Amino acid sequence: MAAEPSGELMRLVNGYQVSQAVHVAATLGVADLLTDGPRTSDELAAATGTQPRALYRLLRALAALGVLHEAEGQRFTLTPMGAGLRSDAAEPAGPWAAFIGTPAHWQAWGDLLHSVRTGESAFRHVHGTDPWTHRAQRPAESAVFDRAMTGLSRRAADAVIAAYDFGRFRRIVDVGGGQGALLAAVLAAHPAARGVLFDQPHVVSGAADVLRAAGVDARCEVVAGSFFDAVPEAGDAYMLKSILHDWDDDAATAILRSCRRAMARGGALIVIERVIAPPNEAPETKLSDLNMLVNLGSQERTRDEFAQLFATAGFRLADVTATGGVVSVIEGAPA
Numbered sequence: 001m002a003a004e005p006s007g008e009l010m011r012l013v014n015g016y017q018v019s020q021a022v023h024v025a026a027t028l029g030v031a032d033l034l035t036d037g038p039r040t041s042d043e044l045a046a047a048t049g050t051q052p053r054a055l056y057r058l059l060r061a062l063a064a065l066g067v068l069h070e071a072e073g074q075r076f077t078l079t080p081m082g083a084g085l086r087s088d089a090a091e092p093a094g095p096w097a098a099f100i101g102t103p104a105h106w107q108a109w110g111d112l113l114h115s116v117r118t119g120e121s122a123f124r125h126v127h128g129t130d131p132w133t134h135r136a137q138r139p140a141e142s143a144v145f146d147r148a149m150t151g152l153s154r155r156a157a158d159a160v161i162a163a164y165d166f167g168r169f170r171r172i173v174d175v176g177g178g179q180g181a182l183l184a185a186v187l188a189a190h191p192a193a194r195g196v197l198f199d200q201p202h203v204v205s206g207a208a209d210v211l212r213a214a215g216v217d218a219r220c221e222v223v224a225g226s227f228f229d230a231v232p233e234a235g236d237a238y239m240l241k242s243i244l245h246d247w248d249d250d251a252a253t254a255i256l257r258s259c260r261r262a263m264a265r266g267g268a269l270i271v272i273e274r275v276i277a278p279p280n281e282a283p284e285t286k287l288s289d290l291n292m293l294v295n296l297g298s299q300e301r302t303r304d305e306f307a308q309l310f311a312t313a314g315f316r317l318a319d320v321t322a323t324g325g326v327v328s329v330i331e332g333a334p335a
Contacts, residue, residue: 021061022085023101026094030059031078031085034068038075090158095151099144104134108294115290121297131295136202146179146206153181153241159325160272161189166237169193169268173235175227175259176243180207182272183239184214195220196232227255233262241272241327245292245300249309256313260334269315269332276302284326306330 028048041056063070067082085094108123115122135142166186173196174183180197187195201224211217238259244252274285289300307317315332322328
């Protein structure tokens with residue numbers, strides 16, 4: 001029987017409670033503690049340093065939501081959904097869950113009304129600076145964010161690699177590639193390719209372990225810098241995953257022009273991002289668009305908006321490939 005409209009609306013209204021409950025479980029590492037089998041709430045409380053009764057109340061709520069399963073004696077196990085919170089999950093959700101409940105991010109979303117009224121970043125309004133500067137001054141928060149970005153790249157990697165042929169490229173430059181999770185997966189799938197990981201110094205400083213774990217460190221150069229100044233030259237593919245949506249059109253155009261100047265003759269631009277769907281479809285991407293507004297005053301884009309952005313920067317939109325996940329591969333060629 002379908003839920004009544006008023007009941008469904010109330011479920012949406014109270015969605016913040018679910019976000020925080022999953023955030024706390026991810027921060028405490030509950031899923032990893034359940035990897036080897038059932039444990040009681042008291043055992044989990046001892047392992048996480050939490051108040052036993054309060055933790056039980058959290059766990060039973062998550063069990064009612066399908067993240068955990070509660071058996072007799074307040075014993076809990078992971079469900080297939082909850083397994084996505086494990087640190088070794090193939091498509092990890094835990095790092096993102098740990099990030100979205102952090103005070104800085106949470107408080108910015110609490111001021112969504114400011115963004116809607118002004119079209120400006122609520123994060124800057126609340127914290128007095130942009131997210132990049134805020135995290136650069138707070139290494140612990142920056143580490144949580146970097147793990148979240150690595151987790152999202154791991155979630156997208158298999159779908160992107162299955163949908164798009166990277167095998168035709170010899171030198172792939174990952175612009176704003178974070179700690180290299182996606183580039184590592186691409187290089188592992190294509191042993192003849194070499195890569196260049198490019199991001200800010202404090203970001204790429206954590207890349208060595210990621211590249212080594214994937215067995216591609218010998219084929220990947222790590223370069224630090226700003227994509228507004230210049231990017232490594234002579235790549236035949238320039239890959240930007242979840243970069244352009246962080247910036248308004250003027251800044252995004254500047255990033256793309258940096259790639260255009262550095263690109264080898266006949267090179268390709270590979271943008272991996274969400275594409276806004278037609279009206280009444282794909283709420284996840286449209287909520288991500290609001291996230292961009294709240295945090296950075298930026299946006300997700302439609303296919304036509306990508307085409308216009310590319311044209312302004314000296315590219316033409318060559319193709320858009322759906323991956324089966326939330327992102328698409330938007331390919332550009334020099335105009």
